[in-house]
Amino acid sequence: MRTQYPTNLKVLKVPCSGRVDMVHILSAFEEGADGVVVAGCLEGECHYKDGNIKAKERVVKIKRRLVEIGLEAERLEMYNLSATMAASFVEMASEMTERVKGLGPNPLKDRV
Amino acid sequence: MIVAEAKSLGKIKEMLASHKRVLVSGCNTCMAVCFAGGEKEAAVLAASLRMAFKIDGVDIEIKEMSVQRQCEKEFTEPLKGGAADFDAVLSLGCGAGVNALADMLTDTIVYPGVDTKFIGITESEGVWASRCSACGECILDQTAGICPINRCAKNILHGPCGGSQGGSCEISRDIPCVWQLIIDRMKRLGIMDKLGGIRPLKDWSAGLNPSKVTKDERDK
Numbered sequence: 350m351r352t353q354y355p356t357n358l359k360v361l362k363v364p365c366s367g368r369v370d371m372v373h374i375l376s377a378f379e380e381g382a383d384g385v386v387v388a389g390c391l392e393g394e395c396h397y398k399d400g401n402i403k404a405k406e407r408v409v410k411i412k413r414r415l416v417e418i419g420l421e422a423e424r425l426e427m428y429n430l431s432a433t434m435a436a437s438f439v440e441m442a443s444e445m446t447e448r449v450k451g452l453g454p455n456p457l458k459d460r461v
Numbered sequence: 462m463i464v465a466e467a468k469s470l471g472k473i474k475e476m477l478a479s480h481k482r483v484l485v486s487g488c489n490t491c492m493a494v495c496f497a498g499g500e501k502e503a504a505v506l507a508a509s510l511r512m513a514f515k516i517d518g519v520d521i522e523i524k525e526m527s528v529q530r531q532c533e534k535e536f537t538e539p540l541k542g543g544a545a546d547f548d549a550v551l552s553l554g555c556g557a558g559v560n561a562l563a564d565m566l567t568d569t570i571v572y573p574g575v576d577t578k579f580i581g582i583t584e585s586e587g588v589w590a591s592r593c594s595a596c597g598e599c600i601l602d603q604t605a606g607i608c609p610i611n612r613c614a615k616n617i618l619h620g621p622c623g624g625s626q627g628g629s630c631e632i633s634r635d636i637p638c639v640w641q642l643i644i645d646r647m648k649r650l651g652i653m654d655k656l657g658g659i660r661p662l663k664d665w666s667a668g669l670n671p672s673k674v675t676k677d678e679r680d681k
Contacts, residue, residue, distance in 0.1 A: 370501070371505050372501060372504045372505050372508065375505060375508040375509060375512070376508060378512065379508050379511060379512050414470070414505075414509060417469070417470040417471065417509070417513070418470070418509055418512045418513045418516065419512070419513055419516035419517065420512070420516070456516055457512055457515055457516065
């Protein structure tokens with residue numbers, strides 16, 4: 350299947366969404382990312398037992414921290430999809446791109 | 462271990478707003494274990510503060526430097542040089558760590574980044590509970606290893622009060638009556654006779670501050 354997703358999305362590979370730490374996501378925003386998507390495996394299908402569940406809980410916590418910082422919580426989202434779900438990946442990328450466009454650029458970017 | 466909770470970002474921002482260069486210092490022993498102020502939490506907090514101040518338009522430089530243990534000079538020595546270029550240090554150590562840094566950094570303001578809660582145990586992943594009040598004179602030999610000073614709301618020493626209901630403390634059904642726990646355990650161990658004696662008044666002065674423990678070469 351050949352599909353296209355918005356070119357503004359930069360993919361960073363990690364072994365499991367459970368590897369994604371608060372500091373990674375905050376660093377992305379600090380360096381000027383307009384939005385961050387954590388793409389984990391489908392719930393119940395984590396190769397490492399429950400990494401995606403941990404990531405989901407972490408994302409909730411980080412959203413709260415983003416608000417405390419003064420950024421919109423909507424700039425961060427977690428999606429669950431498997432490696433074979435290309436259409437869902439494109440949908441996720443497009444949805445987040447549109448959302449972030451609506452929110453405008455990361456306000457930290459002007460001040461870097 | 463010592464258990465603490467991180468202060469809110471808002472509170473920390475208030476403390477630091479008047480400074481220009483702040484060093485966030487994590488403590489990698491107890492504070493790392495209870496996820497309140499280890500190296501990772503220091504990195505997260507420093508990044509959060511940098512972003513929050515930047516959004517507010519406050520010009521402040523924030524860096525982080527963690528040590529293994531803030532309560533021991535041997536480990537805090539690197540902070541002496543590290544803090545030289547900063548006008549304030551935010552310590553993520555427990556209260557003892559903050560005091561130790563304040564003693565060492567005579568010309569730098571040291572702020573606490575966590576609220577120190579208690580000496581406790583890890584009950585389960587992410588759950589800690591208070592178990593010792595550092596009262597200075599341990600009576601656990603008389604209470605089957607379960608502490609009424611720490612775990613009884615009234616700190617009573619001679620058995621349960623009238624508020625012990627169905628094994629729970631009157632202040633909350635979720636809190637077990639520690640005297641119920643003590644008596645159940647004593648019965649199980651066959652040492653109930655230990656409860657019968659009359660005890661002298663507890664010497665509360667043994668745990669009063671300021672206190673110091675000194676050991677000379679022969680005791681080590």
